[in-house]
Amino acid sequence: MKKTLLVELYTEALPFKQLHNMSLSFVKNIKNELQKNIIKYEIIKWYATPQRIAIKIKNVQLEKKKNKEKKNKYTFQKIIISSIKKIHITKPMLWDKNSLKFSRPVRNILAILGKSILPIKIFNLLSNNITYGHFFLKNKKIKIKNADEYSNILLKKGMVIANYNIRKEFIKNKINQKVKEINGFVQYENNLLDEVTCLTEYPNILVGKFSKKFLKLPHELIFYIVQVFQKSFLIYNNFTNFLTSEFIIVSNINPIDKKKIIEGNKQAIQSRLYDAYFFFKEDQKIKLIEYLKLLKNILFYKKLGNLYDKTIRIQKLIIFMKKELKNDLKNAIRAAILSKCDLITNLVFEFPNMQGIVGKYYAIQNKEKKEVSEAIQEQYYPKSYNSTLPKSKIGCILSICDKIDTIVGLFILNKQPSSNQDPFQLKRFAIGIVRIIIEKKITIDLKYLIQKCVFLYNYRQTNELEEKILKFFFNRIVYLCKKKKININIIKSILLLKLNNILEIYLRIKVLENYAKKVEFKHLLISYKRIGKILKKEKKNSNQFVEINLFNNKYEKNFYINLKIFKINILQLIKKKKYQKAFLQEIIFSKQIEIFFKNVLIKDKNKNVFYNRILILQKTKKYLNYFCKLSVFI
Amino acid sequence: MSCKIDNSFYTITKKIKNFWYKKGLLYTIPIDISVGAGTFHPETFFKSLGSKSFSSIYIQPCRRPTDGRYGCNPNRLQHYYQLQVVIKPPPKNIQKIYLESLKIINIFPDTSDIRFIEDNWENPTLGASGIGWEVWIDGMEMTQFTYFQNMGSIECNPITVEITYGIERICMYIQNKKSIYDIIWMQTKKKLITYGQLFHNNEIENSKYNFINSDTKLLFFLFHKYINESKRLLKLEKPLINPAYEYILHATHNFNLLDSKKTLSVTERQDYIFQLRKLSKLVAQKYLQNQEK
Numbered sequence: 001m002k003k004t005l006l007v008e009l010y011t012e013a014l015p016f017k018q019l020h021n022m023s024l025s026f027v028k029n030i031k032n033e034l035q036k037n038i039i040k041y042e043i044i045k046w047y048a049t050p051q052r053i054a055i056k057i058k059n060v061q062l063e064k065k066k067n068k069e070k071k072n073k074y075t076f077q078k079i080i081i082s083s084i085k086k087i088h089i090t091k092p093m094l095w096d097k098n099s100l101k102f103s104r105p106v107r108n109i110l111a112i113l114g115k116s117i118l119p120i121k122i123f124n125l126l127s128n129n130i131t132y133g134h135f136f137l138k139n140k141k142i143k144i145k146n147a148d149e150y151s152n153i154l155l156k157k158g159m160v161i162a163n164y165n166i167r168k169e170f171i172k173n174k175i176n177q178k179v180k181e182i183n184g185f186v187q188y189e190n191n192l193l194d195e196v197t198c199l200t201e202y203p204n205i206l207v208g209k210f211s212k213k214f215l216k217l218p219h220e221l222i223f224y225i226v227q228v229f230q231k232s233f234l235i236y237n238n239f240t241n242f243l244t245s246e247f248i249i250v251s252n253i254n255p256i257d258k259k260k261i262i263e264g265n266k267q268a269i270q271s272r273l274y275d276a277y278f279f280f281k282e283d284q285k286i287k288l289i290e291y292l293k294l295l296k297n298i299l300f301y302k303k304l305g306n307l308y309d310k311t312i313r314i315q316k317l318i319i320f321m322k323k324e325l326k327n328d329l330k331n332a333i334r335a336a337i338l339s340k341c342d343l344i345t346n347l348v349f350e351f352p353n354m355q356g357i358v359g360k361y362y363a364i365q366n367k368e369k370k371e372v373s374e375a376i377q378e379q380y381y382p383k384s385y386n387s388t389l390p391k392s393k394i395g396c397i398l399s400i401c402d403k404i405d406t407i408v409g410l411f412i413l414n415k416q417p418s419s420n421q422d423p424f425q426l427k428r429f430a431i432g433i434v435r436i437i438i439e440k441k442i443t444i445d446l447k448y449l450i451q452k453c454v455f456l457y458n459y460r461q462t463n464e465l466e467e468k469i470l471k472f473f474f475n476r477i478v479y480l481c482k483k484k485k486i487n488i489n490i491i492k493s494i495l496l497l498k499l500n501n502i503l504e505i506y507l508r509i510k511v512l513e514n515y516a517k518k519v520e521f522k523h524l525l526i527s528y529k530r531i532g533k534i535l536k537k538e539k540k541n542s543n544q545f546v547e548i549n550l551f552n553n554k555y556e557k558n559f560y561i562n563l564k565i566f567k568i569n570i571l572q573l574i575k576k577k578k579y580q581k582a583f584l585q586e587i588i589f590s591k592q593i594e595i596f597f598k599n600v601l602i603k604d605k606n607k608n609v610f611y612n613r614i615l616i617l618q619k620t621k622k623y624l625n626y627f628c629k630l631s632v633f634i
Numbered sequence: 635m636s637c638k639i640d641n642s643f644y645t646i647t648k649k650i651k652n653f654w655y656k657k658g659l660l661y662t663i664p665i666d667i668s669v670g671a672g673t674f675h676p677e678t679f680f681k682s683l684g685s686k687s688f689s690s691i692y693i694q695p696c697r698r699p700t701d702g703r704y705g706c707n708p709n710r711l712q713h714y715y716q717l718q719v720v721i722k723p724p725p726k727n728i729q730k731i732y733l734e735s736l737k738i739i740n741i742f743p744d745t746s747d748i749r750f751i752e753d754n755w756e757n758p759t760l761g762a763s764g765i766g767w768e769v770w771i772d773g774m775e776m777t778q779f780t781y782f783q784n785m786g787s788i789e790c791n792p793i794t795v796e797i798t799y800g801i802e803r804i805c806m807y808i809q810n811k812k813s814i815y816d817i818i819w820m821q822t823k824k825k826l827i828t829y830g831q832l833f834h835n836n837e838i839e840n841s842k843y844n845f846i847n848s849d850t851k852l853l854f855f856l857f858h859k860y861i862n863e864s865k866r867l868l869k870l871e872k873p874l875i876n877p878a879y880e881y882i883l884h885a886t887h888n889f890n891l892l893d894s895k896k897t898l899s900v901t902e903r904q905d906y907i908f909q910l911r912k913l914s915k916l917v918a919q920k921y922l923q924n925q926e927k
Binding site for chain 2: 015016096105107136199230231232253257260263265267268274297301304306343352410423424
């Protein structure tokens with residue numbers, strides 16, 4: 001026997017950023033559960049509107065015998081409840097003290113199997129065969145007699161397009177149709193189309209227009225106000241590709257009198273644009289560079305000076321890094337001096353997200369060089385863990401200098417983040433630095449850089465502080481490598497060397513990752529282990545130098561010569577930054593160790609001969625650890 | 635009698651208040667200290683802690699120094715009014731009741747595009763956070779609708795629902811005005827008073843004070859004095875919780891004034907917020923300890 005199963009959670013408006021993912025998570029859970037219970041079905045359909053998420057499983061195979069009906073019911077109850085509980089929610093909430101947490105308050109549960117209600121109890125609610133129409137237009141009970149008719153009835157009686165993808169296409173088509181009429185186009189590369197799909201049950205497209213003078217504002221800001229704040233689409237001109245002052249509103253109702261909706265949206269957008277425009281004009285009464293002295297009025301952080309002091313420190317750090325910058329140095333210094341100036345402008349004060357962008361615009365207006373204005377914007381990149389890095393060299397170095405200055409300053413004041421709290425976002429800054437260094441291949445001795453920062457703060461240098469900051473950075477490297485699924489032992493084996501060059505650390509990690517699964521690497525480890533075992537028993541050793549005249553066979557002699565060559569080679573290759581080749585030396589040399597062990601018995605009646613060999617092994621062990629601490633793998 | 639429908643500020647607020655009053659909410663008086671939002675009212679802060687049910691409605695004058703625009707911007711003010719509704723525990727059909735309250739003032743969901751846009755409200759100085767929405771009417775934010783999850787950094791259970799009407803925006807919408815200053819505050823046969831007549835000059839003067847003329851040294855001094863006084867009151871053998879809380883409010887307003895003068899960088903600002911949050915948490919804890927006794 002086959003029946004269709006339908007489940008709908010009717011809720012208060014779900015968050016538009018999560019609706020899509022929540023629905024997919026629900027479907028995935030259901031699929032898993034069905035598979036676990038070995039239940040066959042034809043297809044799963046899912047539905048999502050601001051007020052509901054639902055799934056429909058077409059033609060689930062039921063057990064045939066009549067007395068099995070109870071068992072059927074029980075299985076499906078279990079499946080549904082477990083699937084709901086496992087829905088992935090970023091910010092669960094409580095609304096009723098006796099209930100489970102969920103994304104938003106759940107107000108009704110519809111569950112029917114074929115034509116009858118499947119009783120389910122969750123969120124303090126008992127399921128029924130009822131749903132509700134459009135929350136604002138037809139918020140009445142709608143009885144669902146049969147699971148198959150769900151989406152049709154919702155559309156007919158409830159004015160709800162329940163199918164997410166159909167609604168999304170509907171909106172897109174309507175928008176395209178509309179903008180075609182006015183010779184324009186919209187860009188869909190951001191999330192806005194998904195957002196408005198998540199915000200509407202019965203979408204309708206309208207066109208509004210703001211005053212043309214606002215087009216003088218930075219377009220990033222217009223984008224931020226119209227698309228991010230106001231969830232309306234900007235329209236570009238078909239012929240010129242320029243931004244126009246028209247915009248698309250996606251409303252959730254379609255009344256006869258549309259003027260009010262258009263006027264309301266226009267007013268909302270205009271008032272923000274008006275605010276921005278007022279400040280934009282105000283700000284430009286003086287040049288960006290003239291804001292520099294005003295930075296003295298903003299405290300960066302108590303005991304760490306004001307933002308002017310910070311600017312000077314950044315400038316000095318830039319000079320400190322001149323080797324990396326080469327010909328860009330002059331522009332980099334200019335960018336550093338201007339870097340914080342926009343923080344005192346009205347526009348950034350009102351729209352903090354626009355820091356850097358506003359600086360860039362004003363710099364361009366002031367005819368600063370392109371390299372300079374770009375870097376002002378890029379100093380804040382990456383904005384989150386995995387977002388875009390600065391493109392320009394100056395942007396990269398400026399970003400590093402700004403961030404390291406903040407990190408060191410707050411560490412001096414003992415304001416370092418704890419495991420679960422990072423109020424100043426120092427972890428994010430450090431990850432940003434590490435990512436720039438790794439991905440843009442920048443060679444910096446982190447320890448020197450930290451020392452320079454500490455010095456610029458006029459702080460009495462302490463090794464303890466340096467160690468703390470270095471360790472903090474090492475932990476970020478671990479975090480990043482773990483995200484790339486690199487084995488923790490590989491990371492550890494390099495970090496234990498306490499190198500100060502992050503790029504070098506990373507490149508060595510990559511080399512090891514490459515070798516980790518190879519047989520040759522295993523052989524190397526076996527040899528290393530064997531050496532370790534022998535040395536563990538024989539700690540005592542008074543001889544400082546290997547004595548060549550104590551060798552009593554050619555294998556021993558050969559090995560010693562090879563050992564010396566190996567040492568020179570590996571050190572030189574590391575120095576030349578040829579890490580792949582450097583480690584290959586170890587792999588090659590491990591064969592020599594095998595030959596040595598095969599032909600030379602370490603134990604000898606003559607104690608001097610014996611200790612001489614121990615000494616050789618000690619040196620071998622030491623040199624083998626030049627590339628990484630092999631003991632981590634044992 | 636005039637047959638024109640009276641949609642003055644006075645009448646609209648009266649209608650909303652009456653609507654909720656009839657639902658049995660306690661009609662309360664605003665707090666007489668400068669606050670940034672209705673949530674700071676002790677009636678909301680303290681009562682949303684602990685397990686006892688409560689419900690209130692009040693109009694709270696609010697001050698947000700950074701929002702001052704010298705009386706130039708049509709819908710930005712550094713001093714305005716919020717109509718605050720708080721209910722614990724929240725009724726199951728609370729959103730429908732809210733829509734009913736809009737109908738009372740002639741906003742209908744089939745002719746006005748009403749949206750619940752995700753906006754998880756947070757007040758870092760109070761250690762308060764909630765899950766909820768901005769309610770947009772034809773694209774303009776007019777209400778904040780929140781289920782508190784934390785208050786004074788303490789997890790709420792049961793939950794309090796907070797509905798905050800932005801009355802000026804609502805009046806602009808209903809009266810069809812393009813500027814806040816044109817809103818009709820009261821209207822009788824003989825008299826017509828606008829919002830601008832009452833508050834425009836105040837906006838200009840206070841904007842100048844907030845952005846230019848405030849004495850930064852004095853504000854820093856006061857901030858620390860208020861913080862210390864609050865701490866002192868909490869350290870007493872029998873802590874004076876209400877006065878201590880009121881000093882946090884004074885400190886918070888001073889912090890806001892410093893903020894609008896742009897004296898704090900992002901980093902430094904974080905530290906001031908942290909100090910205030912720590913104190914709010916302490917007050918909340920002491921309040922709950924007292925309740926248990």
